[in-house]
Amino acid sequence: MDIRQATIDDLLGMQNANLLNLPENYTFKYYLYHALTWPELSYVAVDPRGRIVGYILAKMEEEPSEEPCGHVTSISVLRPYRRLGLANKLMKQSQEAMVAHYNAHHITLHVRKSNRAAISLYRDTLGFEVHAMEKSYYADGEDAYGMRYIFTGSKAINDVERIKTS
Amino acid sequence: MSAAAKQRQLPNKEAGLFKELLTQYELKQYKKGIKAADTILKKFPNHGETLALKALTLHASLPFPITVGALPKQEEAEQMARTAVKKDITSHITWHVLGIIAKTKKDWDEASRAFAMARKQDNDNIPLIRDSISLYLHTRQYSSAVAGRHHYLTLRPQIRSSWLGLMIAHHLNGDIEEALEVYDGLMGCIKTDGASGPEKAQTALHVVRMCIEAGEYKDGLERLERFLRNDVLSARGEATQLKAEMLAKVGRLQEAEDTYRALLEQNSDNLEYYRGFLRTRGLDITETLEAEAVAKTLHALDLFAESYPRSAAPRRLTLDIAQGEAFRDRARTYLINGLERGVPSLFVDVKGVYQDATKMAVVGEIMEELVAELEKNASLHNDATIAPPTTLLWAYYYLALHLSHPSHPNPSPDRSLKLLGIALEHTPTLPELYMAKAMVLKRAGDPYGAAVAMEEARSLDLQDRFLNGKAAKYWLRAGDVKKAEDLVSLFTKKDTSAVSDLTDLQCLWFLTEEGDSYRRNGNLAMALKRYQALVNVFQDYEDDQYDFHTYCMRRMTFSAYMALMRYEDQLRSHPGYFRAAIAAIEIYLKIHDDPTLTEESISPEEEAERKKAAKKAQKAEQKARKAAHASGGDSGKKEDQPVPDEDPTGSKLLKTETPLEDALKLFAPLEHLASERVETWTIAYEIDIRRGRYLGALKCLSEAYAVDAEDPKLHGQILNFRRKLASATDLPEPVKAAIEAVFPSILPTETSPEEFNASFLSRHSTSPRHILGAAQGLLEIKRAIDPVPSDTLAEVIAILNQITTDNVPPAVPIMLEAVDFLRSAGAAPEQVDTFRKRCTDRAPLAWVLATEDEQKRRKTQGMDMDDEGGANGNGNGNVKADV
Numbered sequence A: 001m002d003i004r005q006a007t008i009d010d011l012l013g014m015q016n017a018n019l020l021n022l023p024e025n026y027t028f029k030y031y032l033y034h035a036l037t038w039p040e041l042s043y044v045a046v047d048p049r050g051r052i053v054g055y056i057l058a059k060m061e062e063e064p065s066e067e068p069c070g071h072v073t074s075i076s077v078l079r080p081y082r083r084l085g086l087a088n089k090l091m092k093q094s095q096e097a098m099v100a101h102y103n104a105h106h107i108t109l110h111v112r113k114s115n116r117a118a119i120s121l122y123r124d125t126l127g128f129e130v131h132a133m134e135k136s137y138y139a140d141g142e143d144a145y146g147m148r149y150i151f152t153g154s155k156a157i158n159d160v161e162r163i164k165t166s
Numbered sequence B: 001m002s003a004a005a006k007q008r009q010l011p012n013k014e015a016g017l018f019k020e021l022l023t024q025y026e027l028k029q030y031k032k033g034i035k036a037a038d039t040i041l042k043k044f045p046n047h048g049e050t051l052a053l054k055a056l057t058l059h060a061s062l063p064f065p066i067t068v069g070a071l072p073k074q075e076e077a078e079q080m081a082r083t084a085v086k087k088d089i090t091s092h093i094t095w096h097v098l099g100i101i102a103k104t105k106k107d108w109d110e111a112s113r114a115f116a117m118a119r120k121q122d123n124d125n126i127p128l129i130r131d132s133i134s135l136y137l138h139t140r141q142y143s144s145a146v147a148g149r150h151h152y153l154t155l156r157p158q159i160r161s162s163w164l165g166l167m168i169a170h171h172l173n174g175d176i177e178e179a180l181e182v183y184d185g186l187m188g189c190i191k192t193d194g195a196s197g198p199e200k201a202q203t204a205l206h207v208v209r210m211c212i213e214a215g216e217y218k219d220g221l222e223r224l225e226r227f228l229r230n231d232v233l234s235a236r237g238e239a240t241q242l243k244a245e246m247l248a249k250v251g252r253l254q255e256a257e258d259t260y261r262a263l264l265e266q267n268s269d270n271l272e273y274y275r276g277f278l279r280t281r282g283l284d285i286t287e288t289l290e291a292e293a294v295a296k297t298l299h300a301l302d303l304f305a306e307s308y309p310r311s312a313a314p315r316r317l318t319l320d321i322a323q324g325e326a327f328r329d330r331a332r333t334y335l336i337n338g339l340e341r342g343v344p345s346l347f348v349d350v351k352g353v354y355q356d357a358t359k360m361a362v363v364g365e366i367m368e369e370l371v372a373e374l375e376k377n378a379s380l381h382n383d384a385t386i387a388p389p390t391t392l393l394w395a396y397y398y399l400a401l402h403l404s405h406p407s408h409p410n411p412s413p414d415r416s417l418k419l420l421g422i423a424l425e426h427t428p429t430l431p432e433l434y435m436a437k438a439m440v441l442k443r444a445g446d447p448y449g450a451a452v453a454m455e456e457a458r459s460l461d462l463q464d465r466f467l468n469g470k471a472a473k474y475w476l477r478a479g480d481v482k483k484a485e486d487l488v489s490l491f492t493k494k495d496t497s498a499v500s501d502l503t504d505l506q507c508l509w510f511l512t513e514e515g516d517s518y519r520r521n522g523n524l525a526m527a528l529k530r531y532q533a534l535v536n537v538f539q540d541y542e543d544d545q546y547d548f549h550t551y552c553m554r555r556m557t558f559s560a561y562m563a564l565m566r567y568e569d570q571l572r573s574h575p576g577y578f579r580a581a582i583a584a585i586e587i588y589l590k591i592h593d594d595p596t597l598t599e600e601s602i603s604p605e606e607e608a609e610r611k612k613a614a615k616k617a618q619k620a621e622q623k624a625r626k627a628a629h630a631s632g633g634d635s636g637k638k639e640d641q642p643v644p645d646e647d648p649t650g651s652k653l654l655k656t657e658t659p660l661e662d663a664l665k666l667f668a669p670l671e672h673l674a675s676e677r678v679e680t681w682t683i684a685y686e687i688d689i690r691r692g693r694y695l696g697a698l699k700c701l702s703e704a705y706a707v708d709a710e711d712p713k714l715h716g717q718i719l720n721f722r723r724k725l726a727s728a729t730d731l732p733e734p735v736k737a738a739i740e741a742v743f744p745s746i747l748p749t750e751t752s753p754e755e756f757n758a759s760f761l762s763r764h765s766t767s768p769r770h771i772l773g774a775a776q777g778l779l780e781i782k783r784a785i786d787p788v789p790s791d792t793l794a795e796v797i798a799i800l801n802q803i804t805t806d807n808v809p810p811a812v813p814i815m816l817e818a819v820d821f822l823r824s825a826g827a828a829p830e831q832v833d834t835f836r837k838r839c840t841d842r843a844p845l846a847w848v849l850a851t852e853d854e855q856k857r858r859k860t861q862g863m864d865m866d867d868e869g870g871a872n873g874n875g876n877g878n879v880k881a882d883v
């Protein structure tokens, strides 16, 4: 499977994959908003026939905060392509881009409390930590874990360390 | 002061009120605003600008989505805006308001005209210029956009975005040189750049891209290297990719190669990086390679496979490239590895090589060997290790899918089902196995059995929306719309119907599949309704770009913006649009041929069913209204409800008096965006011939001929055209002459039509689609004879029968089409039945070919496919799924 940065031409394929995989869906305009604000952050996994079989839709937090912070709006992989390491790779590419292009300090996401596969991916494979519990976050009333991963190599941390050591 | 200006001037008191009105509008104090307007209008009822602002305020105060109660007000506001222009035609305000209202209605052309008029009255009005530039861009009037940008720059030269906006306008207008000059001009005159890091990076990247587009690789490379050196651009991703591409273009191959290596370090799953790397060594893997080149490519990829053990890409690529024994060895290793790791995706991954029939056959042979070895408990590695039982399970799964793949020359669904049966006995809880079973049954022509199997898969993992959607899709294929809707509603919003939620969310697959399902069930009205809903979604996709004309200038995401503009220009080449448009056009053609179809003939049971459904919907709506009321949403009154769908059953669509015009509207985008597809021209032929446009129809034939001269539909149409021509006696001389000049290059005059047809058939004697095409061709030939010969049907059937012979792969969809064709050709029910039986003998699982009665009986008796043995009902038991 080909893993590459998402382009405008990929957005409808991402929307399609999202509608097949997850109950949290968005209209095309929201995909446009991501791609036309942070073109480097979203990635797709594509099969040999050009079909999008997995994607990560990502952004930077817009509210001014101390450190630039990345956020995963949505990630999913079509069922026949799961357990190939695609989500893991998509996530890593997006994370690297957040740091390289936006100097991100950390990355956040929400996940359903019952989503074992995703939690295992984030926590065990990628090293995320739960930093908040949000009651009834989802439309159907399910709670969400707010998860976070702090980029160790980020410039922000380096700055702090430089101050400490000087 | 001109007369108009004098008339416009209000006395002090009213002038004050007018200012107030403007402020109220901006503060969204619409009620107060309207009151102020009314006070002015009482004294000066003909004051155009007040009228305009009142219209604008009134319009802005309306709820969104528009409600029943607000509808008249909306019309009033629109009317008022038009009157305002009439009262004061030289005011920029009246025109501006007209433009704004047209814009909210997404009537871009009218908006663009109104803004142009407004600017004529007030050329230097900044918001006006900005809006009108957006509209020029939106309606692709690029030279006007450039002019607008120029003007804007003279008014606001100190702002960066004025320059960059001009740059982009030039770029869109096809003038990259000017665009680059504007950029360099800007850089020359600003000392400190106020833009943020990411903004600078976006601009820089776009400048480099423009150089590449203009073919200025050296310049591009120099700029890019400077941007990288100065940390304007990060080396991650695009910038480095562009660098590699340009290095290769200017012939600095070693550096290009190193740069691709660096890219692969960043992402070793990106196929373009591998392709680019190999290109620097003169190896283009998108073309067929010579033996020596193959060896070199494989060697390079093997090294990468070693460096990146976690990336499947280099290993998988070698399967595309290797040939012969090398392919066999590599495929075997790849398959064993996949089976041992138990990756369900192995089949979807490897089937990419099936485009090459030899490779497909080799993979089949390997799988048979592996299954045999595993069944004997033998090792797959020539050693003492014994594979775990799951390896055999996945091998069965693979082989089952392989044997029923559409390009398999001799598919055997029976064997597939048997293999899956064994696997299921071993592991009854694996959804994948049921999914495979569903797929096999679907391909074998048993949509109902397939749906039942998919339902089993779904029931094993109820949380998974993917399985839910698949099951729904399979129910739609089986014609059960209600069951499908019940299923999808498990994952849609609760306060509205599943269909309306999925429409709002632009769920293309659902709209198409449900449209298709209604169509197969003969409910053309609802089918049209779903297809039109999909067409509307594409309109939304197009309209969505509007806000980004200004947004992207602000965020400076220029490259992404250019990509958006280009994407939108070919939006409707999307296969989703194509499919729905063709399906809807086919319905319109059907309505044209048989207008009685527009009069719904529904049985009393259906009538009752519908009434019940309507009542239920009404109740649900009331409930939702009450709930909304309780939660303080709206008052729950009818006027406060959004305007309801005025054609809930699609009957208005179906009752069209202009089916061919409706068809043309859907076709229009295809003419340019899908001209490389033969279906585009064969469907256009059907429209044109019905409109009596012979030259147009002939052009379609020529275009189709250029795409695929052997297309079976085209073949029938050529002979259809011949027949139509013969009966068209009143053609004007020039038309006749033009046709005589062109048509013989498609249907040679020296061969008889019978020969033409026979030779087509003998060229394609094992292709079901072409056999059907020849049968249709023959019917055209016979129908051109007056009177139609009595042996016509017998001869047509003789050809059709070839579809069911042993050396022709059984293609159930073509068999279905053939049955329909036979019926429409006037065959007697017994003749149709005999042919149907021949088909089911050849494809015993093809329940879609059974009569409605047979299908109904089967469903009411439950799934008897396991014990009765197929659509034939002959009970020979050769399809037991759980052997």
Ligand SMILES: CC(C)(COP(=O)(O)OP(=O)(O)OC[C@H]1O[C@@H](n2cnc3c(N)ncnc32)[C@H](O)[C@@H]1OP(=O)(O)O)[C@@H](O)C(=O)NCCC(=O)NCCS
Residues within 6 Å of the ligand: A021, A022, A075, A076, A077, A078, A081, A082, A083, A084, A085, A086, A087, A088, A089, A110, A111, A112, A115, A116, A117, A118, A120, A121, A122, A124, A125
């Ligand atoms: C969650 C999801 C994105 C994972 O995608 P994926 O491509 O299969 O994940 P990967 O193959 O990269 O998995 C990486 C690791 O995550 C963990 N993981 C993934 N799926 C798992 C599962 N079903 N059960 C347990 N762990 C799982 C494993 O540790 C796995 O490593 P391993 O395969 O070496 O054991 C995918 O299952 C999916 O699309 N689910 C539906 C949509 C969804 O829930 N999205 C997340 C919303 S927050």
